[in-house]
Every structure is written in structure tokens, then in C-alpha cells.
Amino acid sequence: MVLPALAQDSQKLAPTFALKAARLLDGKSDTVVPNAVILVTGDKISAVGSGLPIAKGVQVIDLGDATLLPGLIDSHTHLLSEMDGTNLTLQDVEMLRIVATQSTAHRALLAAKLGRETLQSGITTVRDVGNSGVSGDVALRDAIENGWIPGPRIIPSTRALAPQGGQFGRLIPEAQSIIEQEYVTIRGPESARQAVRQALYDGAGCIKVIVNGTPADVTPDEMKAIVDEAHTAGVKVAAHAIGNAATRTAAQAGVDSIEHAYVVPDDVLKLMAEKGIFLVPTDGTLKTFVDMSFGTRVPSDEERKQSEKNFARFVKMEQERLERAIKFGVRIAAGSDMYLTMPHLNRGAASLLVYEAYAESGMTPLQIVRAATSNAAELLGMKDRIGTLESGKLADIIAIPGDASKDAKALEHALFVMKSGEIVKAPK
Numbered sequence: 001m002v003l004p005a006l007a008q009d010s011q012k013l014a015p016t017f018a019l020k021a022a023r024l025l026d027g028k029s030d031t032v033v034p035n036a037v038i039l040v041t042g043d044k045i046s047a048v049g050s051g052l053p054i055a056k057g058v059q060v061i062d063l064g065d066a067t068l069l070p071g072l073i074d075s076h077t078h079l080l081s082e083m084d085g086t087n088l089t090l091q092d093v094e095m096l097r098i099v100a101t102q103s104t105a106h107r108a109l110l111a112a113k114l115g116r117e118t119l120q121s122g123i124t125t126v127r128d129v130g131n132s133g134v135s136g137d138v139a140l141r142d143a144i145e146n147g148w149i150p151g152p153r154i155i156p157s158t159r160a161l162a163p164q165g166g167q168f169g170r171l172i173p174e175a176q177s178i179i180e181q182e183y184v185t186i187r188g189p190e191s192a193r194q195a196v197r198q199a200l201y202d203g204a205g206c207i208k209v210i211v212n213g214t215p216a217d218v219t220p221d222e223m224k225a226i227v228d229e230a231h232t233a234g235v236k237v238a239a240h241a242i243g244n245a246a247t248r249t250a251a252q253a254g255v256d257s258i259e260h261a262y263v264v265p266d267d268v269l270k271l272m273a274e275k276g277i278f279l280v281p282t283d284g285t286l287k288t289f290v291d292m293s294f295g296t297r298v299p300s301d302e303e304r305k306q307s308e309k310n311f312a313r314f315v316k317m318e319q320e321r322l323e324r325a326i327k328f329g330v331r332i333a334a335g336s337d338m339y340l341t342m343p344h345l346n347r348g349a350a351s352l353l354v355y356e357a358y359a360e361s362g363m364t365p366l367q368i369v370r371a372a373t374s375n376a377a378e379l380l381g382m383k384d385r386i387g388t389l390e391s392g393k394l395a396d397i398i399a400i401p402g403d404a405s406k407d408a409k410a411l412e413h414a415l416f417v418m419k420s421g422e423i424v425k426a427p428k
């Protein structure tokens, strides 16, 4: 029961803040709103518009020649993992090192640092898709929600569901128990259903499936069982899938997003567009790949050239498939998949580099903003709460210097960050 008098009073609450800037992008329309004002009341946006009147006594934050935007959303993070990129060709060995030597507690504390850096960069919500030990991502979400540590809002997925072996390559029989520290092995459709129920029980807000396996992928029947079980519970499914067979298995089963899909045929892209399945292109520029492959070591010119040659084909391939996906009308949600140590960049700054890759593939700044705000909010099942600057939404708001509709690179330099009406970062 709501007391009418009380309801009326709460509507009359005075705004906590008035944010002003030269312009705003609301995250869904192409219109740049000049002379922008956002009123924040408590943890929510109470009004958005051009030149709105500001009542006396409201704290005004004037951000000057900046663009106000919804807080950025990263649909593909691994906050509990930091790998050494110089081992890029030996990723399964590097993962084995992490899982066999770092407890989930150790990784959750690392994630407290990486989460703080992520939030500071302007990313106010993430979907964390596995490689987080046994429910370390749930512990991190809870710690942030309880206000123990600063960090983004988190949709955790707990351990990813995977075919035999997870992503470790071949381990000896005596080492098999290590796999279950990081993945839940699927052994048929009923086992797949059970794995979804276990993930939900463990606290998952989304289900992550590794479709690709060696030697065998998750089967179409297993995939359908996973999607059915997850959707029955109202939870979305993110599928790691690369190549003709795996992307088709995921799309036909009706997952909510396909992650990576560096190799994907036209007919699967068309099916994704038809079914409204998002592509989360976890792409990098040539520079990003080369940088991460040397870690903190400064390579010789010759080494750098060789590395560029090695990555050039891959970068061309991902660009070409993103262009095709957009041409076929596949919706794009931004996701960094950043899990490596990047030289001279913290996790937040490194995660934003993915926008440069999108720009190089021909996405406009406005398309990139949508991919990182309203589209991602829809993919996360949170479009009623986040992803746009609208009255009634949570006050997740960032300010970017200059005009973000003209230059996506500006998204890397948030000068103001607010999450749920609380100021995280402000200009000095």
C-alpha cells in the first residue's frame, strides 16, 4: 500500500544536483541537445533538457564545454583475471597458471582494484562473463552493492558453462579438478539444464557459455536446453562462439548475444539480425594487439614490424566481419574482453580502447555511443533502469570533454563520473 500523501511528497523532493554542460547525448537519439541540464534527485534522474530552470539552493555542477552521456556499459569484462599478454600464444598455459596459483579470494581483491579503475574511466555497469574462479564475481558485486568498495554495477555470470576441458587445452586426468574451478563441464542436455540451475543458485545474473571446444563443441541440443532453462528463469545467455559451426549453434538456439564471432558466415549474421541477437565485438586495433604482446618491454623496430605483420590479417578479418554485421542489421553491444596487462594503462583505460577498434571498422561516434549505452542496457535486460539519459532512470552520468558526437576517442577521457546519483569523479 502506498499512502497518497507520502507519494506526493516524494515527487516534490528537491533535486540533489543540477549538472550543466554545453551539450548532451541521451544514448538513443542522434540529436545533440545544446545547453544541457540534468536534474538528479537521490539516485535518479528527475529531469533532462535544454536550458531547464534550476531552483535556488540546488547544487550546480557546471562542466563547461563537455558532453553529458549515460554511464558507459561494458558487456564483456573479466574483472577477476589479469593475464600476461606476452604469453598471448600460450593463453591456456597462462590461464592454468592463474587458476592453479591464485585463490578466488586473491582474484576478488585484484578485482576490487580493477573495478575501481573501470568505474573511474566512466564505465558504470559491466556484465562480467566468467574467468572469476568459483563465484568471485558474485562476491565482488555484493561488496560493491554493499558500499564496501567502489566499482561498477555488475551482472555476474559465475562459472562459464563449457564443453569438456573448458578453455584449458588438454590437461592430464589427474589435473581435471582444476577445470571445475573455472568452468562447469556440460555433459548432455540434462547436465546443461542442471548447470544453469547451479549458476542461478550461485548468484548468476546471466549465463555464459563457451560454445567452442576441443575436440567437441557444445551441441545444438545442449545449447537449446541452456537457453530454455535460462530464459524460463528470465536470465540472458551470452555465447562465446567463433567460426561457422559454433556461431550457428548459438544463433539457432536463440542466445541473447554472441561474443567475439571473429569468424561468422553471412547466413548466421542474418539469423542474428532476424532474431535480435546482439553481436558483442571484442575487437582491438593493430596497435592494441601489438602493445599487449610486448607487455612492458620496449620492442625493437624490427620486432614491432614483425608483430604488426602477424596481427594484420586478424585485424582485417574482425573489421570486415563488423562491417558485414552492421550491413545486415545486427545490433551491436560494446564489450572490451580486456583481461590482459596493458603497458602504462589501468584496466579502465585499457577497456575503452575497444571503441577505437569500432571507429576503425567504420562505426560513427553516435553508433559507438549507442553500442556502449542503450544497446548494452537492452542486452543486459536493464533498459528500464540504465543506458539513456531520461527522467526516472538511475543517475549514471558521465561528462566527456568536447563534442562526443564528433569524436569517439573523447570517450577515453571522462572528466566527470556519477553512479546512482553519487559523484565518483569530478574535475578539480
Ligand SMILES: [Zn+2]
Pocket (backbone or CB within 6 Å): 076, 078, 129, 337
Ligand atoms: Zn572474454
